Amino acid sequence: SAVISQKPSRDICQRGTSLTIQCQVDSQVTMMFWYRQQPGQSLTLIATANQGSEATYESGFVIDKFPISRPNLTFSTLTVSNMSPEDSSIYLCSVREAPYFNSPLHFGNGTRLTVT
Amino acid sequence: QKEVEQNSGPLSVPEGAIASLNCTYSDRGSQSFFWYRQYSGKSPELIMFIYSNGDKEDGRFTAQLNKASQYVSLLIRDSQPSDSATYLCAVNLMPFSGYSTLTFGKGTMLLVSP
Numbered sequence: 001s002a003v004i005s006q007k008p009s010r011d012i013c014q015r016g017t018s019l020t021i022q023c024q025v026d027s028q029v030t031m032m033f034w035y036r037q038q039p040g041q042s043l044t045l046i047a048t049a050n051q052g053s054e055a056t057y058e059s060g061f062v063i064d065k066f067p068i069s070r071p072n073l074t075f076s077t078l079t080v081s082n083m084s085p086e087d088s089s090i091y092l093c094s095v096r097e098a099p100y101f102n103s104p105l106h107f108g109n110g111t112r113l114t115v116t
Numbered sequence: 117q118k119e120v121e122q123n124s125g126p127l128s129v130p131e132g133a134i135a136s137l138n139c140t141y142s143d144r145g146s147q148s149f150f151w152y153r154q155y156s157g158k159s160p161e162l163i164m165f166i167y168s169n170g171d172k173e174d175g176r177f178t179a180q181l182n183k184a185s186q187y188v189s190l191l192i193r194d195s196q197p198s199d200s201a202t203y204l205c206a207v208n209l210m211p212f213s214g215y216s217t218l219t220f221g222k223g224t225m226l227l228v229s230p
Binding site for chain 2: 033041042043044045048058090092097101102104105106107108109110112
C-alpha cells in the first residue's frame with residue numbers, strides 16, 4: 001500500500017492563528033481524503049481533494065475554515081484557519097489502496113493539533 | 117443520515133479467548149465494510165475488509181457480514197494482549213454521485229488481559 005507522510009506530526013497553536021498540514025504520498029492517487037478525529041470520537045470526513053478541481057466538503061465543513069490545496073497527484077495540504085480550542089483534534093490524510101471505489105483507505109500518521 | 121453503530125466497550129477478554137466485535141449500519145445501500153485497529157495515539161490501520169455475505173478469514177481474524185440484518189462483526193481468535201486497541205468499523209456506500217466515502221463507527225475498545 002501507499003506510504004503516506006504527514007507533517008507536522010503535532011503542534012500546539014494559539015487561538016486565532018492558522019496551521020497548514022501537509023500530506024505527501026509516494027504514488028500518484030486521484031483522490032485524497034482529509035479526516036478529523038476529535039478526542040474520544042471516531043473519524044469524520046472533512047473533504048475530498050481531487051487534483052485539478054475544488055475540494056468537495058462534507059456537511060458542517062466549509063472552505064473558509066478548512067481550505068485545501070491539491071497541486072498534483074501526490075500532494076495535498078489542509079489549512080485549519082482562525083483556530084479555536086474546538087479545533088483540537090487529530091487530522092488524518094488518507095488515500096485508497098487501489099483506484100476503485102470499494103478499495104480500503106489507508107491513513108497517514110496524523111497531525112495532533114492542540115489549540116490553546 | 118448514514119450511521120454506523122458500535123458498542124463503545126471496553127470489551128474485556130482473557131488472553132487466548134475469542135473476542136467478538138459487532139457493528140450495525142443504517143444504510144441498506146452500503147456495499148463494502150472495513151475493520152480498522154487503532155492503538156492509542158496512533159492512526160487507524162486496516163485489518164480486514166469484506167464485500168459479500170458470509171465469513172472471510174485472515175489468520176486469527178474473521179469478518180462476518182449479514183446484509184439482510186445490516187450487521188458486520190469481527191472475531192479475533194486466540195486474543196493477545198497486543199490486540200488491545202480500539203476497533204473501528206467503517207462502511208462504504210455505493211456511489212450515485214461519482215465517488216464514495218467511508219463512514220466510521222465510534223469504535224469498540226478491546227482489552228485483552230494476560
